[in-house]
Amino acid sequence: MTDDALARNRWMILVAIRIVTACGAVFGVILVARAQDTTMRVLGVAIVLSALYAMAVVPRGLLAKWRSQ
Numbered sequence: 001m002t003d004d005a006l007a008r009n010r011w012m013i014l015v016a017i018r019i020v021t022a023c024g025a026v027f028g029v030i031l032v033a034r035a036q037d038t039t040m041r042v043l044g045v046a047i048v049l050s051a052l053y054a055m056a057v058v059p060r061g062l063l064a065k066w067r068s069q
Contacts, residue, residue, distance in 0.1 A: 010062075010066060013062070014059050014062065014063075017054075017055075017058055017059055017062075018055065018059065021051045021052075021054045021055040021058070022051070022055065024047060024048075024050075024051035024054075025047075025048050025051035025052055025055070027047060027051075028044045028045065028046075028047030028048035028049075028051060029044070029048060030044075031043065031044030031047060032044035032045060032048070
């Protein structure tokens with residue numbers, strides 16, 4: 001695989017991770033807004049927080065891993 005193709009594939013992976021985590025955060029916000037009881041609100045908040053955490057940590061971890069290769 002050429003360097004250009006490898007860089008393109010890695011960029012696509014990073015973009016996909018960002019899109020998926022953003023969709024997860026939006027899903028959590030919708031869940032909180034439509035929740036009827038406290039359990040669902042807590043679940044929605046947990047989903048939002050985990051999506052935001054993943055959005056911040058996963059791409060940086062992949063970049064650090066790819067830099068060392």
